[in-house]
Amino acid sequence: MALSIHTLSRIAIELQSGISSRDRFQRLTDSLQRLLGCDACALLRYEQRLFRPLAIAGLSPDVLGRRFRLAEHPRLEAIARAGDVVRFPSDSQLPDPYDGLIPGHEAFKVHACIGLPLFVNQNLIGALTIDGMDPHQLDHFSDEELRLVGALSASALGNGLLVERLEKQVLTPIAADSQPLVEGDEEMIGISPVMAQLKNEIAIVAHSDLNVLITGETGVGKELVARAIHQLSPRAAHSLVYLNCAALPESVAESELFGHVKGAFTGAIHHRIGKFELADNGTLFLDEIGELSLTLQAKLLRVLQYGDLQRVGQDQSLRVNVRVLAATNRVLKQAVLDGQFRADLFHRLSVFPIHVPPLRERAEDIALLAGFFCERGRARLGLKRVALTGATLALLARNGWPGNVRELEHAIYRAIVLARASRGGEEVLLQPENFSLDTNAAPGRQIAPPEPELQRDTLRHGTDEYQRRLIRMTLEYCDDNWSACARTLAINPGNLHRLAKRLGLK
Template sequence: MTTNQFAECFIDIVADLSRHLSPENRYQRLLRTFRSTFPCDAAALLRLEGNALIPLATDGLAEEAMGRQFTVADHPRLEGILHSRQPTRFPADTPLPDPYDGLIPLAKGNLHVHDCMGCALYIDDIPWGVITLDALEPGTFDALDIPQLSAFIHLAEATVKAAELIQKLEHQVQHEHQIAREMQANVQQSMVGRSPAIKALKKEITTVAASDLTVLVCGETGVGKELVARALHDQSHRRDSPLIYVNCAALPENLVESELFGHVKGAFTGASEARSGKFELAEGGTLFLDEIGEIPLATQTKLLRVLQSGEIQRVGSDKHLTVDVRVVAATNRDLKAEVSSGRFRADLYHRLSVYPIHVPPLRDRERDILLLCGYFLERNSRRMGLPRARLAPECEDILLAYSWPGNVRELEHCISRALLKARGDRHNGQDSILPIVPEHLDISHDQTEFPHDHLGGGNAVEEAVAVVNKQGLTLKAGIDQFQRHWIQQLLAHNEGNQAQTARQLGMNRSNFYRLLKRLQLH
């Protein structure tokens, strides 16, 4: 690169410092300029959080990489980069495993030899993170201008520092900003995702967390309601006090009151000593009542009194105790319908739903599915003592098309099973990457949100099957042709109305549009 070209790239980054950009966009633009200045096949910006490096932006890596966390001690290359104040390049024949092996989509098969280097970023002489460069061809960085690279790294450090200062200015006081940043880091580890739906959820959590309002968390089974409750607690002024969890559905009906409010000695058979209830244990903190719709009606009355007055009464005692507890409740039921049917008190419902939060189902979180896959692959492979795993490209469409009725919990179980099956299929125990293929996912095509016989689509199905049978295609090609013909028939019937066709097929619109593109019908 000529001096003029380098100067132009330099100016572009400096100009971004004066623009109002989100940290995500700022870091992505930085990496884009980095790759155009120092040609490579992939680059990544990772921030050090505790003992792990967290990707903030990637360019050239598979999308699932953004869902991973790289524990420094487990990745000697990243550790070497982080602990050096000079650019670090690794020999092509180094035995050290590369953290991005298998995560460069352009690569064919596992990568064992390529050019890899990186630079540590220091802010005020404190290690902040790293920038890494990967190339598929050995020798790519032979002619790299190290002075230019060092100058760019200093500018990257300035960009990072400017981004953090801008974030600080958006908060009224330094103390509040620090709390928000720490809590955001904690939540991000659990609530992986960048979709509009998850961003809106995080915004809702931040909005209500600082208050003492009672929150009702609603959503389908497996969406992560407990994570929302923990985020609310961690971002509140009660974070240094206990967060007490109660699964209301698991409480025996005759012991619900004792569990919640406590009892005195001799209150009932088996009460050999006095015991504090969950409200007392949560003093000063947060009480999370999961599956609140399962609380018996008799107990609902006493729970309402606590929410109204802050007073509890142990079973068998005439004494009232005052508690300072913030209540967060969760349910996968329609409590309004429960109220209408007489199974839930209307006054308690209104007390609980002072600030309702809806947790979106996984099918509405778009490509968060791939980030979550990366997160679960990394976490579960470490737990199981397995090598790093990588999703085969053909898995992505299957994962994105499936409706995930069990939501995030089902996805994690699916990935756990896939890891075990992939381990069983390994032919070489020394493979550095464990490939996950569609057969390991245990998701059949009739379980996905692909077209199914619905709303008068029977004739289209028969025609599609006939077309496939005549052509003698492979399984994958046959499925694609089946879907293509079926969708064409329904689009013709709906006069080209894609939104109506997506509804008729029971598909999320964004998933439907992606399917059209993959089938070359877009």
């Protein structure tokens, strides 16, 4: 027997320890990677025809942000359908979803692969994947042993999800299931503490029916937050109506918001329903609220106060039941002080303000978001594979991202297009040079040109500092595994050892 009773019971005991689900899942994949001696191991959650990684070991950190749709990943589809242990032959024609995602092996394919579907009460709840670079690395495990590992993992995953569900029910009055905040393409990616707090705030406010003011810099995800609030609210079955206040010419703004009757003004040849009426019983999302004129602010306030509105050209008023979510990247408090925004409207809207933090305050999420957008770009461009090198991830992690998530998203798509154009083929490996980012920049720091007599010294010092930073980051990505770090940096392990000693890292 390849797996001793001792090993299996160690896995079972490690799973019992009373720690958070996330840590427990992480511990599970870490132990399995160690005990099975595989190169990579991942615990995936199954939901709506896709697999979402919950914990990974030996894989690039961006994998945690990737969402694997069954329709696009035949190997995972085979695992989801199997009902039992699946072993893929090393010459299998089905591409492995992790090809190019094992640090140090970005240019290579995975050769040994086993998938274990995880069931609770005969429902598929997830899968465990075990991969190796050596074709025969996993041959000596029997199906019997792997089924045991699968059963242990399924019970750990099932319990973890149950606990999560119970915690959510305490937090929110209506039973929210354990789905991500918004499904599919609209999911909010991020596991950093500030994102966890944001998700909590969203879950709490969603059920309250309060108006919400969503603030944050450009591209941080304010619209995504608005969608999440609507979808988790009791109004989810009704419409979420969108209106961009900045794109509203003053002349049509009132009619856009409240509608008009035929003949109300020149050109009003039909009755027209306004956004407020369209959103009746649902939610109205007023984007860029800071751009609304003072006149319209007064009219909006009236609807919020009394719940009734008048169509342009009509005398009698109409009752509506609308929840308003508003977003702005302006500091509205300042606009109030400057007399550009009504204080009373500001107070009505910001009963529950939600601030979306800039990307530079959640650097842990950058790799996940990069993976998420790589996978999305891959699907859109019909490519087989899009992976990032460790050096690319390190570059993305230290960029400042003034345009936040949107800027990162566009940078990834542009890089995919550039990389494909320069090398062709259906498999793309994103290198630092595919991004037009300053490869030496540290966030928020400008380095002045050195004095000529200092240049030799500074160059040496600067190079050392750069190498130190790159090695530290890569090492962190490789879970402190020096040989994986050497592979990622494409440098001989002995040389890395000597270099690390000279730089004072060892």
